[in-house]
Amino acid sequence: MIIRDIKVLKNKLFPIIIIGSGPAGITIAKKLEENKINSLIIEAGDEEYQEASQEYYKSKVFGDDITDLRYSRLRQLGGTSGHWGGWCKPIEKWNIEKWGLNYEEIYKYQEETCKILEINNDFKKSKIDNYFNQIQFEYSKVRFADKYKDHIKNSKYINLILNSQITHFNGDNGKIRSVVVMNNKKRYELKSKIFILCSGGIENSRILLWTKEKNKGLINDDLPIGKYWMTHPWIVGGVGFLYKSKLKSLIKNNFLIHDGPLHISTSKNITLEKNILSGAMYMNAKEDTKIYKEIIKDFLCVAPKYGKKIAKSILKKDLKCGNIFMNLEEPAVQSNQILLDPKETDENNIPLTNLYYKKSKKTVESIKTILGELGKTFIKYNLGRIAIKPEIEEMNNYENLGVHHHLGGTRIGKNKKSSVVDEDLKVHDINNLYVSGSSVFTYAGYANPTFSIVQLSIRLAKNLTSKIV
Amino acid sequence: MNKYRRFFIKTFSSSILLSGIFFSFVSLQNQKFLKKIKKTKFKNYVWYLDKND
Numbered sequence: 001m002i003i004r005d006i007k008v009l010k011n012k013l014f015p016i017i018i019i020g021s022g023p024a025g026i027t028i029a030k031k032l033e034e035n036k037i038n039s040l041i042i043e044a045g046d047e048e049y050q051e052a053s054q055e056y057y058k059s060k061v062f063g064d065d066i067t068d069l070r071y072s073r074l075r076q077l078g079g080t081s082g083h084w085g086g087w088c089k090p091i092e093k094w095n096i097e098k099w100g101l102n103y104e105e106i107y108k109y110q111e112e113t114c115k116i117l118e119i120n121n122d123f124k125k126s127k128i129d130n131y132f133n134q135i136q137f138e139y140s141k142v143r144f145a146d147k148y149k150d151h152i153k154n155s156k157y158i159n160l161i162l163n164s165q166i167t168h169f170n171g172d173n174g175k176i177r178s179v180v181v182m183n184n185k186k187r188y189e190l191k192s193k194i195f196i197l198c199s200g201g202i203e204n205s206r207i208l209l210w211t212k213e214k215n216k217g218l219i220n221d222d223l224p225i226g227k228y229w230m231t232h233p234w235i236v237g238g239v240g241f242l243y244k245s246k247l248k249s250l251i252k253n254n255f256l257i258h259d260g261p262l263h264i265s266t267s268k269n270i271t272l273e274k275n276i277l278s279g280a281m282y283m284n285a286k287e288d289t290k291i292y293k294e295i296i297k298d299f300l301c302v303a304p305k306y307g308k309k310i311a312k313s314i315l316k317k318d319l320k321c322g323n324i325f326m327n328l329e330e331p332a333v334q335s336n337q338i339l340l341d342p343k344e345t346d347e348n349n350i351p352l353t354n355l356y357y358k359k360s361k362k363t364v365e366s367i368k369t370i371l372g373e374l375g376k377t378f379i380k381y382n383l384g385r386i387a388i389k390p391e392i393e394e395m396n397n398y399e400n401l402g403v404h405h406h407l408g409g410t411r412i413g414k415n416k417k418s419s420v421v422d423e424d425l426k427v428h429d430i431n432n433l434y435v436s437g438s439s440v441f442t443y444a445g446y447a448n449p450t451f452s453i454v455q456l457s458i459r460l461a462k463n464l465t466s467k468i469v
Numbered sequence: 470m471n472k473y474r475r476f477f478i479k480t481f482s483s484s485i486l487l488s489g490i491f492f493s494f495v496s497l498q499n500q501k502f503l504k505k506i507k508k509t510k511f512k513n514y515v516w517y518l519d520k521n522d
Contacts, residue, residue, distance in 0.1 A: 238514055238515075239514060298511055298512060298514065298516075299516070301511060302509045302511045302516045302518065302522075303509075303516070303518055303522035305521075305522065306518075306519075306522040372517070375506070375517030376506060376517070378517070379505070379506060379517065379518070379519045385516060385517060385518060385522070386516075386517055387511075387514035387515055387516040387517065388514065388515050388517070389513070389514060389515075390510065390513070390514070390515055393508075393515045
């Protein structure tokens with residue numbers, strides 16, 4: 001049910017309080033409901049998008065430019081799923097294992113995650129050569145608010161309070177006793193046995209940092225809260241064309257035919273052999289677009305003999321041509337971090353967040369290596385040809401098209417000096433506080449995060465259920 | 470020399486020799502392939518081309 005008056009919660013004790021109603025928060029509440037476990041979701045925003053509410057997400061960025069943090073996330077029911085692109089792919093097995101997690105434990109929730117996101121469990125991978133795979137994304141149209149609003153309204157077990165901002169947790173002796181909530185400029189303190197923070201890749205760190213300030217000694221000082229923040233650089237690395245028929249004959253019956261762009265990812269081998277980060281690429285221009293014509297025209301000038309052969313493939317609609325878009329992994333760097341602003345606060349007197357972010361040289365090196373090797377693969381198997389932007393070829397810089405994924409800040413790990421939560425997503429040394437969402441990602445991988453967020457959230461809900469029931 | 474010892478020495482030395490030839494051939498092929506690649510800067514891009522393009 002949706003609770004309109006926070007005062008009714010004053011003397012209530014829910015077994016679980018979830019902070020945030022995005023994909024992580026709603027997934028957890030839904031799973032608990034299946035086992036008849038009551039939960040309360042506290043959402044800072046309203047049912048719909050409100051400009052005034054969004055202003056609370058105002059943040060300063062120091063270092064390199066990234067997309068305004070006010071608009072790359074949403075403060076409303078359903079969280080950022082209200083405007084996400086819907087690209088889904090599980091994180092590669094070898095990447096999850098780098099987090100110290102058992103892949104099977106995450107993989108077993110893949111089918112259930114696909115049902116929630118209303119997509120096919122069809123993430124095939126086909127080897128092109130030792131360095132590259134053709135891969136498949138699925139595209140979800142699920143907006144969590146649209147999908148679950150009515151369900152929550154009618155639910156006996158899921159309770160939702162909107163327009164209520166968490167400022168911090170209170171507690172002692174390794175235990176959280178209550179959460180402080182601001183509702184309509186008034187302060188309330190709500191109690192629970194278990195608290196789960198699901199407020200996204202910036203707010204999760206912000207709330208923990210402010211809790212640390214307000215309750216000295218409650219949270220271990222060693223924990224790197226807010227540190228190792230990452231994103232997925234999204235860039236155009238160059239242009240190119242590829243004969244679909246030649247790729248098909250190279251990988252024979254394993255060629256993946258599906259809707260959408262043609263995706264190629266780096267293999268584990270290339271990342272290990274060349275000591276680079278992983279990445280995925282796609283091309284998707286239509287034959288009648290300006291960019292398509294420009295690329296073919298350019299290519300005719302640099303390689304006239306070869307260029308003439310292309311004309312036939314255009315007529316046969318055999319060419320995949322266009323900008324080479326890349327989603328890239330970023331290194332986990334301690335100095336890329338979220339800190340509380342020492343002076344400026346929001347209207348509820350919580351310090352605003354400052355993000356310190358610098359692009360890394362390793363990312364530029366990786367882009368160059370990936371594209372250079374892809375260029376060689378294209379020539380070797382005569383799949384087509386590619387061209388690289390000069391600034392990348394010279395390893396000077398890359399231009400981000402947009403920074404929308406906020407990862408890290410409360411990463412998973414065993415070592416308390418380099419991680420904030422353990423493998424069960426419990427904050428180190430606090431026995432009843434858990435975190436779910438992209439902030440727990442230890443490494444970024446190249447895959448879009450929502451699919452993994454839902455997988456991790458189902459796993460957390462199941463683990464908590466077995467503790468409660 | 471014991472006949473078994475002689476047999477093993479013969480077998481291993483020939484397989485080491487063969488694998489040496491194989492790997493140098495592979496690396497030679499790779500070097501030849503890399504020599505075929507040329508990079509051509511044109512307008513806003515650096516094209517990765519085969520020398521015969």
